[in-house]
């Protein structure tokens with residue numbers, strides 16, 4: 416669907432009937448683990464996707480996450496804007512990611528950390544979610560924006576949920592998350608061409624004293640800025656610049672997909 420994030424890791428789409436309509440707001444991402452008891456991570460992944468793709472009576476609880484993270488690939492099951500079904504009262508405000516883990520004692524793989532951090536970093540950009548792990552919540556619903564585990568939501572821990580559990584290394588995850596977010600919001604080399612006296616023009620905010628790294632990416636998802644739209648001549652889009660000293664408007668076009 417237009418506007419869905421595109422992961423930086425191998426991915427596929429498998430539909431599920433278990434989801435709701437569009438969320439009104441997005442405050443964060445809830446990370447889960449599956450604990451389906453399969454004999455291998457690959458089997459756990461296959462079985463989780465197959466299970467979530469079905470409605471009742473097989474999937475009587477109607478579990479439907481946005482993503483399932485496997486050993487070498489991730490599966491999108493619910494479009495970004497739609498409401499997932501995997502974290503009860505927090506579904507209307509949070510993206511849900513199920514990381515496959517056969518048992519609570521099973522170690523997570525490096526791919527799973529990278530893939531989950533990649534997805535979360537893109538949602539942090541898209542929905543302007545703080546790039547941080549917010550930890551245990553004590554209100555009935557999660558109202559503090561950020562990333563957290565199912566076990567950190569009150570709806571989760573009050574019902575005995577302990578995923579993703581102590582095998583999930585949040586500090587390692589956060590290092591990856593911050594690095595990926597930085598990478599996503601860092602300006603490409605084209606910024607080197609902007610010299611002193613040049614400022615970026617932003618439709619929503621007028622003239623900016625200097626290009627803010629994140630603006631380029633926000634524009635991909637929000638129609639707030641003037642310049643990233645691609646057209647036939649410039650399929651990768653570009654931006655307008657404004658030279659304050661002369662009033663000159665300049666054009667810069669991406670030569671590659673940012």
Ligand SMILES: [Zn+2]
Nearest residue numbers: 447448565578
């Ligand atoms: Zn969970």
